[in-house]
Amino acid sequence: xxxxxxxxxxxxxxxxxxxxxxxxxxxxxKIQTFTGMGSTPLTNHFVPxxxxxxxxxxxxxxxxxxxxxxxxxxxxxxxxEKFDLKAAFDxxxxxxLSFVVLTIYVALMDAVGFVxxxxxxxxxxxxxxxxxxxxxxxxxPALICGIICAVLFYFIFRMxxxxxxxQGILKSFGL
Amino acid sequence: xxxxxxxxxMQPVTIFLIAVGVAVGIIFGSIPGLTATMAIVMFLPATYxxxxxxxxxxxxxxxxxxxxxxxxxxxxxxxxxTPSSVATCFDGKPMADKGEAGKALGTGVVFSFIGTLIxxxxxxxxxxxxxxxxxxxxxxxxxxxxxxxLSMVIALTGHDMPKGLISAVLGALLATAGLAPIDSxxxxxxxxxxxxxxxxxxxxxxxLFAISEVMAYAESVRxxxxxxxxxxxxxxxxxxxxxxxxxQIPNAIVSSLIGVGxxxxxxxxxxxxxxxxxxxxxxxSKHPQLYGTGIMDGVVASESANNATIGGAMIPLLALGIPxxxxxxxxxxxxxxxxxxxxxxxxxKNGAVVYAIFFAMIVSAIxxxxxxxxxxxxxxxxxxxxxxxxxxxxxxxxxxxxxxxANMVFDTYVMVGFGLMSYLMIKSKIPTVPMILGFxxxxxxxxxxxxxxxxxSSDPFYHHPIFCVLMIATILVVIFSVRSNLKEAKRAEAxxxxxxxxxxxxxxTE
Numbered sequence: 001x002x003x004x005x006x007x008x009x010x011x012x013x014x015x016x017x018x019x020x021x022x023x024x025x026x027x028x029x030k031i032q033t034f035t036g037m038g039s040t041p042l043t044n045h046f047v048p049x050x051x052x053x054x055x056x057x058x059x060x061x062x063x064x065x066x067x068x069x070x071x072x073x074x075x076x077x078x079x080x081e082k083f084d085l086k087a088a089f090d091x092x093x094x095x096x097l098s099f100v101v102l103t104i105y106v107a108l109m110d111a112v113g114f115v116x117x118x119x120x121x122x123x124x125x126x127x128x129x130x131x132x133x134x135x136x137x138x139x140x141p142a143l144i145c146g147i148i149c150a151v152l153f154y155f156i157f158r159m160x161x162x163x164x165x166x167q168g169i170l171k172s173f174g175l
Numbered sequence: 176x177x178x179x180x181x182x183x184x185m186q187p188v189t190i191f192l193i194a195v196g197v198a199v200g201i202i203f204g205s206i207p208g209l210t211a212t213m214a215i216v217m218f219l220p221a222t223y224x225x226x227x228x229x230x231x232x233x234x235x236x237x238x239x240x241x242x243x244x245x246x247x248x249x250x251x252x253x254x255x256x257t258p259s260s261v262a263t264c265f266d267g268k269p270m271a272d273k274g275e276a277g278k279a280l281g282t283g284v285v286f287s288f289i290g291t292l293i294x295x296x297x298x299x300x301x302x303x304x305x306x307x308x309x310x311x312x313x314x315x316x317x318x319x320x321x322x323x324x325l326s327m328v329i330a331l332t333g334h335d336m337p338k339g340l341i342s343a344v345l346g347a348l349l350a351t352a353g354l355a356p357i358d359s360x361x362x363x364x365x366x367x368x369x370x371x372x373x374x375x376x377x378x379x380x381x382x383l384f385a386i387s388e389v390m391a392y393a394e395s396v397r398x399x400x401x402x403x404x405x406x407x408x409x410x411x412x413x414x415x416x417x418x419x420x421x422x423q424i425p426n427a428i429v430s431s432l433i434g435v436g437x438x439x440x441x442x443x444x445x446x447x448x449x450x451x452x453x454x455x456x457x458x459x460s461k462h463p464q465l466y467g468t469g470i471m472d473g474v475v476a477s478e479s480a481n482n483a484t485i486g487g488a489m490i491p492l493l494a495l496g497i498p499x500x501x502x503x504x505x506x507x508x509x510x511x512x513x514x515x516x517x518x519x520x521x522x523x524k525n526g527a528v529v530y531a532i533f534f535a536m537i538v539s540a541i542x543x544x545x546x547x548x549x550x551x552x553x554x555x556x557x558x559x560x561x562x563x564x565x566x567x568x569x570x571x572x573x574x575x576x577x578x579x580x581a582n583m584v585f586d587t588y589v590m591v592g593f594g595l596m597s598y599l600m601i602k603s604k605i606p607t608v609p610m611i612l613g614f615x616x617x618x619x620x621x622x623x624x625x626x627x628x629x630x631x632s633s634d635p636f637y638h639h640p641i642f643c644v645l646m647i648a649t650i651l652v653v654i655f656s657v658r659s660n661l662k663e664a665k666r667a668e669a670x671x672x673x674x675x676x677x678x679x680x681x682x683x684t685e
Contacts, residue, residue, distance in 0.1 A: 009604055031355070031360060032361075033358075033360065102591055109584055110584045126564055129396055149571060
């Protein structure tokens with residue numbers, strides 16, 4: 001099992017990075033170049049092409065290395081286990097939920113406002129990072145923590161330090 | 176002029192402003208996402224009504240406090256408060272995990288102070304000489320310096336070279352987004368005006384370090400563990416013995432000199448200096464295998480280098496009007512607000528202000544050490560805050576820092592994107608640290624490579640001895656690093672095979 005995951009650590013990232021670098025390289029011809037006076041012999045395509053090409057080579061290196069490890073693993077009589085998506089999701093439940101609430105938080109912050117979204121985010125994130133057995137004792141402190149932090153940060157950073165935190169619905173109250 | 180400068184700083188109001196500046200700077204530096212640059216930006220309007228000496232002294236205090244404060248969150252939370260503290264995490268956090276948080280903080284504070292003083296001493300004594308040297312750096316030299324610094328990545332990658340290189344190249348590749356250098360044509364902006372300036376280093380750092388820290392904790396929620404990290408609360412003096420401190424002095428001096436040298440070169444700030452000094456310290460150490468496991472040497476190298484960078488970065492700023500990094504760019508604005516024109520004539524036109532800056536830096540360094548040593552117990556107390564509460568609050572502050580960077584909510588989307596990328600990289604065992612080096616050095620390399628391409632026909636490379644020396648040094652670094660990495664890879668493979676054989680033998684016995 002250990003070796004199984006080891007070669008997958010090379011093959012999967014290698015494929016993702018190779019696809020990313022191909023996508024990146026395909027965008028380079030669309031970049032406008034400057035050919036007027038003062039232009040450089042190396043255009044603004046050169047360095048992106050250099051990095052993109054280098055990344056593709058490294059990704060292929062990773063894939064080949066992973067495939068070699070896989071072949072060696074099979075030769076030793078190893079058995080490749082099937083990937084269980086449901087089990088993986090369950091194992092990483094808190095991580096996935098954390099990314100989901102964080103994405104919702106930043107996506108709605110502009111429209112709804114910093115204060116309400118921060119209260120909701122802090123409440124949700126604190127609960128996610130707390131074992132479910134302790135939720136009964138945690139939900140009220142989490143809510144209070146969310147409200148205090150959101151209001152305090154808004155007051156300090158928006159009102160006193162002029163950081164443009166989104167007002168959202170508070171705009172209608174003139175805050 | 177010297178006395179005039181001293182008198183200006185020794186005024187009670189100025190000393191009070193310096194103390195406030197240092198305290199605020201430390202707080203900004205310690206909170207991930209809030210940097211010394213942000214503290215200077217926010218307090219710049221507050222200095223408008225002050226005299227030039229008072230205003231600039233306060234900005235200097237914010238700068239020194241901000242750079243120094245980064246070590247607190249780097250050690251206690253494994254999240255660098257500022258880019259300058261990235262390498263402090265490598266040994267600072269393992270020390271805290273071993274119950275030596277006080278020792279790590281004490282080491283960081285004392286050697287930050289020493290690094291700052293070495294930087295100031297070089298700033299004062301060697302300014303004219305070093306300025307002449309920095310003036311010799313042109314496109315060829317910068318290009319070679321970027322290549323040399325990128326070659327250091329190979330030394331940082333350990334036994335898995337392709338993954339380390341992927342990380343560095345990915346960083347350099349991300350830095351190509353935004354307006355291209357020299358011709359300012361948009362690249363990879365997807366029509367979004369928010370992308371014209373490319374990705375901000377600060378936003379990248381928040382995504383890489385802060386979000387991944389929260390996710391790492393989220394993974395362990397169901398495991399049987401407490402919410403607090405145990406730390407050794409019994410601290411005497413600076414947290415380490417005199418003997419231990421004296422043993423670190425050569426390391427601190429070498430690291431400070433590296434910090435000053437890199438600080439002088441525009442565009443390469445504390446973020447790179449701490450990484451390079453850490454690598455140099457590791458490679459020249461008698462026990463390189465202990466680096467990253469929680470030893471003083473790593474913290475000393477990083478902290479003395481990043482604070483010495485302050486003195487180095489001030490040299491081209493004062494003598495040439497060229498800012499070394501984002502902080503000194505803000506300070507340049509501060510000097511201009513107070514009608515101080517940096518450049519070769521600054522000593523003649525504003526000599527008193529220049530000396531006031533030197534004295535303000537020394538006073539700020541003293542305040543920084545006092546505040547941080549006296550507040551050490553308070554900073555260690557941060558560890559006792561339940562992490563399920565602390566980490567989301569830190570993440571909200573990071574979000575505020577990302578928004579405040581350019582006053583754009585868009586940067587929080589980028590922050591989450593980098594956070595996801597960082598998490599996937601960690602899961603794939605791709606190191607994230609080389610990415611920072613690639614991200615910082617990529618644009619320097621590209622700008623100067625393109626300039627070199629213009630100059631090559633009329634000004635061949637062999638007319639540039641510094642370029643030649645740096646390129647030879649690069650070749651040597653690559654050869655030695657590759658050899659060392661291959662040896663390490665073989666050793667790791669042998670250890671793994673031995674462990675597997677032992678495990679299978681144990682299974683058969685059962």
